[in-house]
Amino acid sequence: MSKILIEKGDITKLACDCIVNAANKTLLGGGGVDGAIHRAAGPQLLDECKTLNGCRTGEAKITKGYNLKAKHVIHTVGPIYSGAENDREMLASCYEKSLELAKKHNIKSIAFPAISTGIYGYPKEEAAKIALETIYKWIDSSNYEIDIILMCFDSETQNIYEKYIKKENN
Structure with a gap:
């Protein structure tokens, strides 16, 4: 049975099969979690990312983890928040496409940051609802067992996720 865990800390220090990078469209590094993962x-991560020809919003691509404890990095590009309906669709797609890539590569544990909630300005509460709704829907329909870690950079984000996680998960 798949599990969803909420943790607070540095995603780059996590020992799991895969971490997800909230990347920009170039995949060549940037600020926030993206820059931290690249550093x-x-x-070698930058060298491999240069061969991927970027990534569209809502899509995902996979690389090796190199010096990270995680074996793989899935790079996904979240939407820059504008309040438009397709923001929701694009954010949900980031989680769905990342989980599909994880399944394709037989990844059994994956950690997500709070995609688009930093410089891209997505409201944390709405983003958490979308993330959990998408993850639960994917788990229910995928027939694939995976441990999903929602890695929170701060207590505010952790508290929001804990508010919306299904109680039967624990």
């Missing part, structure tokens, strides 16, 4: 993984 921790080392220059």
Whole structure:
């Protein structure tokens, strides 16, 4: 049975099969979690990302983890929040496409940051609802067992996720 866990800390230090990078469209590093993952993984990550020809919003691509404890990094590009209906669809797609890639590569544990809630300005509460709704829907329909870690950078995000996680999960 799949499990969803909520943790607070540094996603780059997590020992799991895969961490998800909230990347920009170039996949060449940036600020926030993206920059932290690139710094921790080392220059080989940038070299591999250069071969991927970027990534569209709502899509996902996979690389090796290099110097990270995680074996893989799934890079997904969240929407820059504008309040439009397709923001919701694009954010949900980030989680869905990342989980599909994890399944395709037989990944058994994956950690997500709070995609688009940093510089991209997505309201944390709405983003958490979308993330959990999408993850639960995917688990119910995928017939694949995976441990999903929602890695929170701060207590505010952790508290929001804990408010919306299904109680029967624990």
